[in-house]
Structure formats: structure tokens, C-alpha cells
Amino acid sequence: MQETTNKPLLSVKNLKKTFGLKTVVNNVSFDVYPGEIITLVGENGAGKSTLKNMLCGLLEPTEGQIFIEGQEVKNINGYEHGISAVHQELSLFGTLTVAENICITQLPGKPGNVNWVEVDNIAQKQLDFLGIDIDTKSLVEDLGTGKQQIVEIAKALLHADKLLILDEPTTSLTAPEREKLFIIMERLKERGVAIIFISHFMDEIYKMGDKYIVLRDGHQVGSGFLKDVPRNDLEEMMVGRTIGESQIDLKPPQEVDAIRVENLSSYDFHDVSFTVKKGEILGIAGLVGAGRTELVEAIFGIRKSKGNIFINDKLVSPVTISKMLENNVSLVTEDRKTNGIFGIRSVRENISAATIESFVNRKIKGFGFRNEEEKTMEVVKDMNVAIPHIQSKIKSLSGGNQQKAIIGRWLSTKPQICILDEPTKGVDIGAKFDIHTMIGELAKQGVAVIVVSSDLPELLQISHRIKVMRTGHMVGEFKREEFNSAKIISMAASSAYEKKE
Amino acid sequence: MKKMFGLILIFAVLSTGSVFANGNKEAAGDKQITIGLSVDQLFESRIATNNGVKAEAAKNGFKVIEVVADGDAQTQNSQIQTLIAQKVDAILVCAVDQNTIETALMKAKKAGITVISYDRDLPGSKSTSASSAPDSISDGLNCGKYVAEAIKGRTDKVVILELLGALNDQNGIDRSKGFNDALKGKNVEIIQMPTDWASDRALAATQNAFQANPNIAAIFAATDTQIPSIETVLTDMGKLKKIGEDGHVIVVGINGSYDGYVSVKNGTADGISVMDCKTIGETAVKLAIKAMKGEAVEKVVVPGNFYTTKNIEANKASIWGAK
Amino acid sequence: MNIIKKYLSKKRWVAIVFATFFLGVILTFVSPVFLKFNNLQSVLVQASVTGIVAVGMTFIILTGGIDISLGAILFFTSALFAKIIVGTGSYIFAFVAAIGSACLLGLLNGFLVNKFKMSPLITTLATYTMYRGMAIHLTSAQNVPVPREFGFIGNGKIAGIPVPIILLFIVFGIGIYLLTKTRFGLYVRAIGNSSQSAIESNLPVKKVTLMVYLIGGFTSAIAALILLARVGGLQSGIGIGVEFTVIAAVVLGGTKLSGGAGTVVGSVIGAIFLVLIDNGLNLMNASPYIYDIVRGAVLLTAVIIDRVSIVRQTKHLLEQKAMRIESSKNI
Incomplete structure (x- = not known):
């Protein structure tokens, strides 16, 4: 902010990028001054990555101009022009050493005879500059993600020390690692390096950023100083509609048990018992690895387990997927990329996959499907899935839309018991909102819903009850009126885990 | 780069071209007897034997269609099917693998084609009429x-x-x-x-x-x-x-x-x-002629000569x- | 024990050194001839062909590629050389043409892999057939004997050391230098590690890919000359299966088939190891029928070693990840 009187380091004027007929970034203009941190926000698929790639030269803009220190630059070459990006997927080489990684694009000595001593020195200097102590000779694959990210930053800064683009750098970091990164960002800022910081986390955005740029559907819908914009307004700009605090209007559940789990045990969890009533939303909280996913998969019959499961007071035995489907149970799995979607198949096929039997043409058996397209279109509309076409490959959609489509697939089976494992993981605010609304709707219709989530605020918002799991055991239960995030957290992460790191 | 690729392409086209040319050299004359020659793989001694076959065939005015399997039994199998489809009168075969091609050879036999194994005996084969092989x-x-x-x-x-x-x-x-x-x-x-x-x-x-x-x-x-x-x-x-x-x-x-x-x-x-590659090849054709006439034929082994x-x-x- | 395990997973080529040493000890007990200077020298001479091609193959596999056509390039080069030497009698012309064409054929492999983004396995399987076909066409499948004096490359000696061994060590030395001392070597290791990262880091991925396949072709040519000289002439069986022996040597030597990690040293020792197996069986006058069983078992072991180390690494990564998640206190 203090540098606003200087010449801008980078000026972007009316930048536009189209892929085929689709315009991904449209008419974006902004200035970046040395030593400031600009946060670039927007939902998944808003065009942030495309913008980033244009700035560091991986993509060529369709229209518009980029000025660096007042000079227009046509073919941008990140390293040449002092711009570098740390991508979400790190561009490091696991089996090379830290020093080799940092210096790989600019090796000292002759190409035919590299000066390896100097390589070490340069790397050491870079790491010293960042104030981080990492052995330059250790292999990158032996470092944690946090340190790898710092190596990546060191590598990026070696060639481009004017503007650094950080693409969601904190998503895979632990809390201490995150703090370290923020310290480094502060340090760089002091030295006049400009940073474009892409993030989903509002706390971080307000903590670190000076200015903001909001992208929505490729358009720049807002920009300015962060201190001038309240958090809610920023979120609304991103999503394009008003986000209420409590979207879900919870109705008390019916007094009928939909599912009762008794003494369920397996290798990953032990002696788990609970009931869910019709129209009730049960949240299951806990750390990753507490056995929650294993539990719901066991309930759905994917994993073997001991114990009894009653649905509508009738014992289900043996617990198999087909039995569960018969009983109108559905499970939306956590890892949609490997377990949920058929990536290269169309949205239509993905949505109808669980109900395809009902579309089979009865008159001429096995020949074609009736009403499939109409029905799937309805699902798309109900779930508010944004798709170019019903026949588009599902992997071309953003994460949020994929997730909505998958949830739509299972909802079209008209479940009585609906289990959702991390339903909003990796989806943007808008999609999250839609999914929450949909969960609320289900409960209203009398469906018993079980939601496993690592996002505690989410559970607090949507659940009637929260059960806490720790190392395979159910360790506590909170009714809605007792909800207390601090208590839940400490229960989930008890002493047994505090020893490590 | 592109030039080189082009050259190799031309080379490839030329070599396939010459194969086709061999196959179609003589227009299908009426009543001319055609012999299918199914070769396992080309190397010196086999070529010498094949030359014996071709010489004897030429002497009798037969046409020869030669196919080479390059050591691949499946290829040889389909090549024999093709020979059957081309309605050859006899097939001389040197097998890559006896078991793989036996059914194809049976098919040939059923189609009324005389099958003679040459250079390598097919012991116990039901499809071949005889063989001409080195002793x-x-x-x-x-x-x-x-x-x-x-x-x-x-x-x-x-x-x-x-x-x-x-x-x-x-x-x-x-x-x-x-x-x-x-x-x-x-x-x-x-x-x-x-x-x-x-x-x-x-x-x-x-x-x-x-x-x-x-x-x-x-x-x-x-x-x-x-x-x-x-x-x-x-x-x-x-x-x-x-x-x-x-x-x-x-x-x-x-x-x-x-x-x-x-x-x-x-x-x-x-x-x-x-x-005696030449004799082995010639004998194979002679056996085929006999068998086509319906005469009884049996396995012939051609002894070699030891020279010091x-x-x-x-x-x-x-x-x-x-x- | 754990330290050893950890060390082995880092220095993967050490395993083959131990294995070779171990096999050597066994053979010393089994056969009194084994440790004799003449036998060891003969082992090295036998390993020269596989070893030299293995150096080239190491570069290719390190980038995450593979070249099935190296045996065919070897065959083609031998054929071309033999043809030219018989036709013109000019050694210089024959050398230049043979080595040049081998490099070009390797380059073509690299070009196809680059240009059409095809799987290297399928690409080189296709060129394998093509190159062999070209060689057969060139020689009409005839044997071509080469002049006796050319045998010098195969069984001559310089300063008392057989020429194939000298060539093996020269190629070996160049390979080590290229891989460890040069920028190119670092790029090779980097690309096999993650081609995505390599592209984002602006590395000349395509050039390096071309280069490694060219090196593969070049080493095949050197090996071809040795083999041709030792066998005494071109025969249509030359080079069949060489690529598989070579890949086995490279994998035994600790190079990951997926690329990124591996050494030239390991590959050459892997080649020597494979020769020792045959050497041992020969020395023991073993039944001709068990050769393939032993060879197959060893290859299987090599693949399992490769597999196990991948499993171990994945496990290591997962453990790390789990630890991090546990330690992050934010649910």
C-alpha cells in the first residue's frame, strides 16, 4: 500500500482468454506494485488458474496487453521477466536433491561440466534468504509438503524475484507450516517482491492480503483494498448471490429410527453403535484416519465388519452393497476422482449410473434407454449443476459441479438413508451452499442423513447431532443445543495424538 | 528430421510394393497350378531350399505364392488361411510352431488342398500328406x-x-x-x-x-x-x-x-x-505333384554330404x- | 537392519553389487576355474555387448521411456556395416555409415515419441519390426561374412586388454560423466521424475528425449560392431532378444522402470551379473534344459525388486502424509 506512488510492476489491460468457443477469462485489468500482496479469489472454475498461467507465460492471452515495468510484453517468459509461479501441484523432482531442484533451470558452470559446489552454495543462499534451514543435499521426496513448498519458492525466486504467484499454497500445509509460509511472505514483501496470492480461505486472505481481485465466470467482478470490503461482501462477489449465515432451516426429526447400528467392529473401528431417525442429519466429526470413512463404507457393505445393522427395525444380513441398495441406502464416497465419477463418460451417464435399470426400454429389451436424458436433465436442474452440455465428459466440470452431479446420481435413487462422506471437500462456496441446501431438503422429506466431514463449521451448521470419532471409537455425542466447536475439537484430537510433532 | 522420416517411409512402401509385385506377377492364367509356400522365417539355408522349390515349380510351370511369417506362429496361421482363400492347389509349409497352425492346415486339407511340410518335419500331423526334410x-x-x-x-x-x-x-x-x-x-x-x-x-x-x-x-x-x-x-x-x-x-x-x-x-x-537344400526343395514340389495326382506319398529325408x-x-x- | 534397508532404498544399485559379489562367492566354491584371471576377463568380454547397450538404455529408462528397438538397431547396424565393408572395403565409410545410421534410427524413435506423444513401448515395438525388416531387406536374409582383420574389434588386444573391454569402459565412463557431471544428465533424471514438473520448469524436454534415444542408438552401434567382429559375420539371428537382456540388466542395476532414479554403474554391473549366471551354468556343465529356468527366475526377481521398492516408497509417502494430517490440529 505504501508503494502505491511507484510505477506499477505489472499492469494487465483487458486480458482475455478463450478455449474454443468458451471464454475463460474476460476483460481483466489490474496493476501490481512492488511489495504488495494481491489476493486473487473466486470459485473453482472462475478462471484464476488460467489467469495465473497467462501471467507466467504458460498460456498465451487471446486478447489484451501485459505491461511489465511500463513495457508491453508480448511473449511473456516468466523467468525472463521476473515472474514465477508456485503451482498447486509442485513442480519439483522428488529424487533430485534440494540444491539440484533449486538450481535446475540455471545451473552454474558449463553445460558440459556443472559446478556442483556452486549449485550447493546458490541453494544455500536462497534458503538463507528465506530464513529456512533445510539440508541442500537431502532428496526432495524425503521432505514434508511444507518444506517442499519452500524449496519450490526458493527455486522460483532464484530466477524471478519481482513477482511471485502462489496458487493455493496452504491447502496441504499443517498449521505451523502455514505460519512459516506467512512469515516468508511477509519477508518477501518487505524486500519489495510483489505476491499474487490465490486462496480459498477467508482468514488467510484478510490476514495476508493488501488488495483483492475477484473473478467470477472469468469476469473481474470486483477489486480494491481488502480493508474496505467486509468479508460477507467479498464472498457474495465470488458467488454472485447473497449467502445467508444459516441457510438451513432444520426441522425436528421424526420419532422413528431409520437405521440402527449396533456394536459394529472391524480392523479400523471398534464397537460403534448409533441410531439415526427419519428426517435427522447426523454429523460425524473426527480427524482424518479416525475410521469415519471406513465406518460408513462398512455400513454400505463395501468393507467387511462384525455387528448388526437394522434398517426400519429389520436386521440386514449379510451386509452387502446390493442389500443396502434394496433398502434404499446410498453412499456418496469421499474420493470422487477414484471412487465416484466415471471421468471420461458423459454427465448423463454419470448421473443415471445408479438408476440405469429404470430406464431400460422394456418393450425391446436391451435396446436403448427411455427418458434417460430427460430425467438426468431434471437432476441437473434440481442440483444446480453448471454444465456446457449433458453429454460433456464429467471430468471437464469443476470439482463442485462434479460433486453435485454425483450427489444427484444418488438422490435420483430416492434414498431413505443417505450417507455423504466429505460432500463439500474441494468444492467452492457456491457449490457448498447448494449441497447444504440439498441436504436440508432431504431431511425435510424424512430421509435419514449421515454426513462425515472434516469441516467442523459445516457440521455445526447442518447437523441435528454430531458424533465424534477418535482412533476408531465413538467418543462423544453433542446435541445441537450443546454444540461447541472447541470441545468437539479437543475430543477428536485427544492426548494420544498430541505427542507427535 | 522430416526428410529422414520421408526416406524411411519411401523405403517401407517400396519394400511392401515389391512383395505385392511378386505375388501378382503373373495374371491368373486358366488352369495354372498354384503352390502356396508358407515360410517360417528367412535365413540363408531356408532361402536355398526355397530356391529349390521355386526352380522345380518353374520347371513345371507352376505359380508360387510365397508368404513369410517372420517367426510368428499366429502370423503363419493367418497366412495359411489367406492361402486357402486364394484357392491354391498345394501348400508347402515350414512351420514356426506345429500346434498353432495344425487347425489351419486341417482346414486346407478339407478344402482339398495338398499339404506338404518341407525342411522341417511335422511329426504326427494329420493334415500333411508327406514331408521333405533333411536327414x-x-x-x-x-x-x-x-x-x-x-x-x-x-x-x-x-x-x-x-x-x-x-x-x-x-x-x-x-x-x-x-x-x-x-x-x-x-x-x-x-x-x-x-x-x-x-x-x-x-x-x-x-x-x-x-x-x-x-x-x-x-x-x-x-x-x-x-x-x-x-x-x-x-x-x-x-x-x-x-x-x-x-x-x-x-x-x-x-x-x-x-x-x-x-x-x-x-x-x-x-x-x-x-x-542338400536344393534337393529338399525340389523333392517337396515333386511330392506335391504326386499327391495332387492322388498317388501315395510318404516322408522323404534327404541326407547331406560330409566334406572335409x-x-x-x-x-x-x-x-x-x-x- | 533398518539402516541397511534405508540405505538400499536410496542407493538402489548397491543391491546388485552385493548380489554380484554373492554370486561370485558361490561360483568360486562351485568351480575352481571361476576366479582365474582368464575367466574373469572372458566374463567382461561377454558382458561388453549387453553392458554397452545398457548404458544407453539407462538414459532412456531414466527419462521414463523405453526402447524395444535397440536390438533391431543393433542388427541393422551390423547388416549395414557388413554390407558396406564387403561392397566397398572402406572401413571409414562403413564405420561412419553404421554409427550414423544407428544414431538416426535412435533419433527417429525419439522423434516419434515426442511428436505423436505415443507410448514409447508401442512406438519402439513398431520401429523394432520396421528396423529388422529394413535389415532383412538390405541383406535379403543372407549371411554376410566380414573380413578376418575386422575381428580386431572383437578379439584384439591393446596393451594386453581385450578391445571389447576397453570399449565397454569408455562407454561406461562417458555415461557416468554425462549423467553426473553435465546439465544434460540432471535434465535426464529430472524428466523421468516428473515430466509435468519438467515442462513447468521450462526444461528442454523434447531435446533431451531426442538425445537419450540417440544415445541408445549410438550404444547399439558400438555393441553391434563388437558382436559382428566376434561372431565373424552377419547372421539373421543377431540382436534378437538383446533389448530384453539389456532391460533386465538395467532393472537389476536398480534403475526404476518408471524413470527418475538409476545409475549407469548399476546397469553395467547388472549386465555382468547376467553374464555370470550363464558363465556359472556353463562352468558347472549344467543341463542345457535348466538355463531358461534360471534366467527366468532371475528376471522375475528383478521385477519383484523393482516392484517392492515402489511399494516401499509409496508406503513411506503415505506414512508421511498420515503423520502430517494427524499433527494438523484443524478439523
Whole structure:
């Protein structure tokens, strides 16, 4: 902010990028001054990555101009022009050493005879500059993600020390690692390096950023100083509609048990018992690895387990997927990329996959499907899935839309018991909102819903009850009126885990 | 880059073109008899046999359609199907793998096509009328007898290295059998090494064999194309001596290639049993003619001739490899 | 024990050194001839062909590629050389043409892999067939004997050392230098590690890919000359299966088939190891029928070693990840 009187380091004027007929970034203009941190926000698929790639030269803009220190630059070459990006997927080489990684694009000595001593020195200097102590000779694959990210930053800064683009750098970091990164960002800022910081986390955005740029559907819908914009307004700009605090209007559940789990045990969890009533939303909280996913998969019959499961007071035995489907149970799995979607198949096929039997043409058996397209279109509309076409490959959609489509697939089976494992993981605010609304709707219709989530605020918002799991055991239960995030957290992460790191 | 790619492309097109040209050279004349020649793989001795087939076929005014399977049994299978579809009158086949092509050959038989195996017998096959193959046992015997004769005066146990062909090839098995039969009861120790007909493996095997048994007195190569490799090792060891010189290692082989011919001529090798490729090929066609006429035919084996340094030059004309 | 395990997973080529040493000890007991100077020298001579091609193949596999056609290039080069030497008698012309064409054929492999983004396995399987076909066409499947004096490359000696061994060590030395001392070497290791990262880091991925396939072709040519000289002439069986022996040597030597990690040293020792197996069987006068069984078992072991180390690494990564998640106190 203090540098606003200087010449801008980078000026972007009316930048536009189209892929085929689709315009991904449209008419974006902004200035970046040395030593400031600009946060670039927007939902998944808003065009942030495309913008980033244009700035560091991986993509060529369709229209518009980029000025660096007042000079227009046509073919941008990140390293040449002092711009570098740390991508979400790190561009490091696991089996090379830290020093080799940092210096790989600019090796000292002759190409035919590299000066390896100097390589070490340069790397050491870079790491010293960042104030981080990492052995330059250790292999990158032996470092944690946090340190790898710092190596990546060191590598990026070696060639481009004017503007650094950080693409969601904190998503895979632990809390201490995150703090370290923020310290480094502060340090760089002091030295006049400009940073474009892409993030989903509002706390971080307000903590670190000076200015903001909001992208929505490729358009720049807002920009300015962060201190001038309240958090809610920023979120609304991103999503394009008003986000209420409590979207879900919870109705008390019916007094009928939909599912009762008794003494369920397996290798990953032990002696788990609970009931869910019709129209009730049960949240299951806990750390990753507490056995929650294993539990719901066991309930759905994917994993073997001991114990009894009653649905509508009738014992289900043996617990198999087909039995569960018969009983109108559905499970939306956590890892949609490997377990949920058929990536290269169309949205239509993905949505109808669980109900395809009902579309089979009865008159001429096995020949074609009736009403499939109409029905799937309805699902798309109900779930508010944004798709170019019903026949588009599902992997071309953003994460949020994929997730909505998958949830739509299972909802079209008209479940009585609906289990959702991390339903909003990796989806943007808008999609999250839609999914929450949909969960609320289900409960209203009398469906018993079980939601496993690592996002505690989410559970607090949507659940009637929260059960806490720790190392395979159910360790506590909170009714809605007792909800207390601090208590839940400490229960989930008890002493047994505090020893490590 | 592009130019090179283009050149190779042209090369490829030209080579396929010439294959087609061979196949369609003569327009389908009426009543002309066509023989399908299904070859397992092309190498020198096979080509010599094929030339015998073609010469005999030309003499009779037959047309020959030649297909080569490049050592792939499945390819040969489909090639035979194609020959059937082309309505050839007879198929001469040298099998890559008997089992894989047996059904195709049965199909040919049912279609009224005469099937003759050549150069390699198909033992127990129900589809073939007859075969024309080298007499591998007698070839092996020739070599064994020579070695037995050469070591007659020795009282100590004589160590002999035998370089085997492919372990699953009838010709290889028979050559070994013949050789060993000739030396049965003699005071010898025969060390067998597998080579799969490959010279590089023969080379390594010979090298290792000499390390383990420095006193090897004779070497029998299932194919004389391995003789240069043997000589390489003998040179390495300083043992390459001509016949009659002190410390000469006896070298014999079967085939009749140029390599074998030269070595025997020079006296670094003692003798080779030369396959009569031409006769084998001609016989195959003659058998086919007979069978097509409905006459009874049976398996024919063509014995080879054993030539030593003394008489090899005089018989040069009958050695298929000596050009 | 754990330290050893950890060390082995880092220095993967050490395993083959131990294995070779171990095999050597066994053979010393089994056969009195084994440790003799002559036998060891003969082992090295035999390993020269596989070893030299293995150096080239190491570069290719390190980038995450593979070249099935190297045996065919070897065959083609031998054929071309033999043809030219018999036709013109000019050694210089024959050398230049043979080595040049091998490099070009390797380059073509690299070009196809680059240009059409095809799987290297399928691409080189296709060129394998093509190159062999070209060689057969060139020679009409005839054997072509080469002049006796050319045998010098195969069994001559310089300063008492057999020429194939000298060539093996020269190629070996160049390979080590290229891989460890040069920028190119670092790029090779980097690309096999992650081609995505390599592109983002602006590395000349395509050039390096071309180069490694060219090196593969070049080493095949050197090996071809040795083999041709030792066998004494061109025969249609030359080079069949060489690529598989070579890949086995490279994998035994600790190079990951997926690329990124591996050494030239390991590959050459892997080649020597494979020769020792045959050498041992020969020295023991073993039955001809068990050769393939032993060879197959060893290859299987090699693949399992490769597999196990991948499993171990994945496990290591997962453990790390789990620890991090546990330690992050934010649910």
C-alpha cells in the first residue's frame, strides 16, 4: 500500500482468454506494485488458474496487453521477466536433491561440466534468504509438503524475484507450516517482491492480503483494498448471490429410527453403535484416519465388519452393497476422482449410473434407454449443476459441479438413508451452499442423513447431532443445543495424538 | 528430421510394393497350378531350399505364392488361411510352431488342398500328406563318425563340446542324436551347451566351456554358421591351429553355409555336413505333384554330404552357401 | 537392519553389487576355474555387448521411456556395416555409415515419441519390426561374412586388454560423466521424475528425449560392431532378444522402470551379473534344459525388486502424509 506512488510492476489491460468457443477469462485489468500482496479469489472454475498461467507465460492471452515495468510484453517468459509461479501441484523432482531442484533451470558452470559446489552454495543462499534451514543435499521426496513448498519458492525466486504467484499454497500445509509460509511472505514483501496470492480461505486472505481481485465466470467482478470490503461482501462477489449465515432451516426429526447400528467392529473401528431417525442429519466429526470413512463404507457393505445393522427395525444380513441398495441406502464416497465419477463418460451417464435399470426400454429389451436424458436433465436442474452440455465428459466440470452431479446420481435413487462422506471437500462456496441446501431438503422429506466431514463449521451448521470419532471409537455425542466447536475439537484430537510433532 | 522420416517411409512402401509385385506377377492364367509356400522365417539355408522349390515349380510351370511369417506362429496361421482363400492347389509349409497352425492346415486339407511340410518335419500331423526334410540324424552321424575317426589313436578321455541348436527344434534334436550315436561307447565326455541357433550365444557358451574345460579337443556345432564364433574364441585362447598343426582343435558342423565352407577350406575347421537344400526343395514340389495326382506319398529325408578340407573345393558346386 | 534397508532404498544399485559379489562367492566354491584371471576377463568380454547397450538404455529408462528397438538397431547396424565393408572395403565409410545410421534410427524413435506423444513401448515395438525388416531387406536374409582383420574389434588386444573391454569402459565412463557431471544428465533424471514438473520448469524436454534415444542408438552401434567382429559375420539371428537382456540388466542395476532414479554403474554391473549366471551354468556343465529356468527366475526377481521398492516408497509417502494430517490440529 505504501508503494502505491511507484510505477506499477505489472499492469494487465483487458486480458482475455478463450478455449474454443468458451471464454475463460474476460476483460481483466489490474496493476501490481512492488511489495504488495494481491489476493486473487473466486470459485473453482472462475478462471484464476488460467489467469495465473497467462501471467507466467504458460498460456498465451487471446486478447489484451501485459505491461511489465511500463513495457508491453508480448511473449511473456516468466523467468525472463521476473515472474514465477508456485503451482498447486509442485513442480519439483522428488529424487533430485534440494540444491539440484533449486538450481535446475540455471545451473552454474558449463553445460558440459556443472559446478556442483556452486549449485550447493546458490541453494544455500536462497534458503538463507528465506530464513529456512533445510539440508541442500537431502532428496526432495524425503521432505514434508511444507518444506517442499519452500524449496519450490526458493527455486522460483532464484530466477524471478519481482513477482511471485502462489496458487493455493496452504491447502496441504499443517498449521505451523502455514505460519512459516506467512512469515516468508511477509519477508518477501518487505524486500519489495510483489505476491499474487490465490486462496480459498477467508482468514488467510484478510490476514495476508493488501488488495483483492475477484473473478467470477472469468469476469473481474470486483477489486480494491481488502480493508474496505467486509468479508460477507467479498464472498457474495465470488458467488454472485447473497449467502445467508444459516441457510438451513432444520426441522425436528421424526420419532422413528431409520437405521440402527449396533456394536459394529472391524480392523479400523471398534464397537460403534448409533441410531439415526427419519428426517435427522447426523454429523460425524473426527480427524482424518479416525475410521469415519471406513465406518460408513462398512455400513454400505463395501468393507467387511462384525455387528448388526437394522434398517426400519429389520436386521440386514449379510451386509452387502446390493442389500443396502434394496433398502434404499446410498453412499456418496469421499474420493470422487477414484471412487465416484466415471471421468471420461458423459454427465448423463454419470448421473443415471445408479438408476440405469429404470430406464431400460422394456418393450425391446436391451435396446436403448427411455427418458434417460430427460430425467438426468431434471437432476441437473434440481442440483444446480453448471454444465456446457449433458453429454460433456464429467471430468471437464469443476470439482463442485462434479460433486453435485454425483450427489444427484444418488438422490435420483430416492434414498431413505443417505450417507455423504466429505460432500463439500474441494468444492467452492457456491457449490457448498447448494449441497447444504440439498441436504436440508432431504431431511425435510424424512430421509435419514449421515454426513462425515472434516469441516467442523459445516457440521455445526447442518447437523441435528454430531458424533465424534477418535482412533476408531465413538467418543462423544453433542446435541445441537450443546454444540461447541472447541470441545468437539479437543475430543477428536485427544492426548494420544498430541505427542507427535 | 522430416526428410529422414520421408526416406524411411519411401523405403517401407517400396519394400511392401515389391512383395505385392511378386505375388501378382503373373495374371491368373486358366488352369495354372498354384503352390502356396508358407515360410517360417528367412535365413540363408531356408532361402536355398526355397530356391529349390521355386526352380522345380518353374520347371513345371507352376505359380508360387510365397508368404513369410517372420517367426510368428499366429502370423503363419493367418497366412495359411489367406492361402486357402486364394484357392491354391498345394501348400508347402515350414512351420514356426506345429500346434498353432495344425487347425489351419486341417482346414486346407478339407478344402482339398495338398499339404506338404518341407525342411522341417511335422511329426504326427494329420493334415500333411508327406514331408521333405533333411536327414538330420545322418548329418549328425557324419560329424560324429569323423570325430570318432580323428581321435581313434587316443587313450585318454577326450572332451568334446557340443553346441546344440534350439532345444525344441526337430532338426536340432536329430542332429544331436546322430552325433551322440556315432560316439556311443567311445571314451569321450560330451559337454552340451544350448545356443538356440544364435551365434552370440554360441560364442559365450564356447568361451565359458573353455574356461571350465581347457582341454576340449573337438567341437561340434549344430549349425556351421557358428564356426566363426568358435574361431573367435580359439583365437582368444591362442588355439586356432590348422589341421595337422600341433594343438589343433577338431571343429565340425552341419549346414553348408559360406562361413562353414571357408573355414573348412582354410583348414581351421575339419569338415561340414552340407544339407542338400536344393534337393529338399525340389523333392517337396515333386511330392506335391504326386499327391495332387492322388498317388501315395510318404516322408522323404534327404541326407547331406560330409566334406572335409581335402575334398571341399572339388564339391564347391554342391554347397549351397559357397557362392 | 533398518539402516541397511534405508540405505538400499536410496542407493538402489548397491543391491546388485552385493548380489554380484554373492554370486561370485558361490561360483568360486562351485568351480575352481571361476576366479582365474582368464575367466574373469572372458566374463567382461561377454558382458561388453549387453553392458554397452545398457548404458544407453539407462538414459532412456531414466527419462521414463523405453526402447524395444535397440536390438533391431543393433542388427541393422551390423547388416549395414557388413554390407558396406564387403561392397566397398572402406572401413571409414562403413564405420561412419553404421554409427550414423544407428544414431538416426535412435533419433527417429525419439522423434516419434515426442511428436505423436505415443507410448514409447508401442512406438519402439513398431520401429523394432520396421528396423529388422529394413535389415532383412538390405541383406535379403543372407549371411554376410566380414573380413578376418575386422575381428580386431572383437578379439584384439591393446596393451594386453581385450578391445571389447576397453570399449565397454569408455562407454561406461562417458555415461557416468554425462549423467553426473553435465546439465544434460540432471535434465535426464529430472524428466523421468516428473515430466509435468519438467515442462513447468521450462526444461528442454523434447531435446533431451531426442538425445537419450540417440544415445541408445549410438550404444547399439558400438555393441553391434563388437558382436559382428566376434561372431565373424552377419547372421539373421543377431540382436534378437538383446533389448530384453539389456532391460533386465538395467532393472537389476536398480534403475526404476518408471524413470527418475538409476545409475549407469548399476546397469553395467547388472549386465555382468547376467553374464555370470550363464558363465556359472556353463562352468558347472549344467543341463542345457535348466538355463531358461534360471534366467527366468532371475528376471522375475528383478521385477519383484523393482516392484517392492515402489511399494516401499509409496508406503513411506503415505506414512508421511498420515503423520502430517494427524499433527494438523484443524478439523
